[in-house]
Amino acid sequence: MQEAISFLVAKEPVFKSLQQQYTTFFIPSRPSGFVTLCKLILEQQVSIDSAKACFSKIENLLGTVSPETIIPCSDEDLKSCGVSRQKISYLKILSEAVSSELDLDSFPSKSADEVRNELIKIKGIGHWTIDVYLMFALQSPDIIPLGDIAVVNTIKELFDVHTKEEMEKLSQSWKPYRTMATFMLWHHYLEKRNRKPFV
Structure with missing residues (x-):
């Protein structure tokens, strides 16, 4: 530093x-992994406080926030936590990807470009989300x-x-x-x- x-x-x-x-x-620093990506999706185009409130409600609803708990959760339950329809879709798409082909645990050993190329394929994850994840969670220096x-x-x-x-x-x-x-x-x-x- x-x-x-x-x-x-x-x-x-x-x-x-x-x-x-x-x-x-x-x-700033955040842990790498699924939960941080979920939080970043919630933070898109809203205040940090608003996103934190949403995530706290999701956590209270699900107990553990993971692909295994988000995938079966109804859209109505997630909407009751203050999550928009669009972001509900993004959270579920991310959850499905992590449950199948997306290996988040491999990211620390990959280059920033490799991580970007994998994440940009996930609907709802754009360059801002990827940039912040690279900086906060993976400590990419550039x-x-x-x-x-x-x-x-x-x-x-x-x-x-x-x-x-x-x-x-x-x-x-x-x-x-x-x-x-x-x-x-x-x-x-x-x-x-x-x-x-x-x-």
């Missing part, structure tokens, strides 16, 4: 300024989630760069530590808004 910060601070004055401003940065509104807005604010193409080009100089760059940008975004970390 410190190696990544030192690299970014030496490379980019904006990161040097952030380090001087905050000293330390919140580094991810820049340009589908994340907080990252995009913070890059606009701090670098005066406004298109995804320009952001991608800018981030090339942060390799191979773009994940740490993302954490620094997120930290700034949350601090400016007086918001708590979302993990």
Whole structure:
């Protein structure tokens, strides 16, 4: 972690300024596996608090959240937990995939591209979900989630760069530590808004 910060601070004055401003940065982490992917599906396009409330209700309903408990659960029961019809479908599709061909336990030994290629085939799991899973659960060191509104807005604010193409080009100089760059940008975004970390 410190190696990544030192690299970014030496490379980019904006990161040097952030380090001087905050000293330390919140580094998010989640366990790898099925439950984290379920939580990320619930977090798509809603507030973290709302997603947490949904998951807590699902957990109370099922006891253990697993493919074996989600697959037989009725849509109505899941809907009563505050889950939308679309996300119920996504949770069930993920559950079926994990029960058959998707081996989540193999992901830590695979490259980020290999993990992405497997997960993107699952309906309901897009690049934002994959990026966050790679960063939080698999600790992939070089991810820049340009589908994340907080990252995009913070890059606009701090670098005066406004298109995804320009952001991608800018981030090339942060390799191979773009994940740490993302954490620094997120930290700034949350601090400016007086918001708590979302993990």
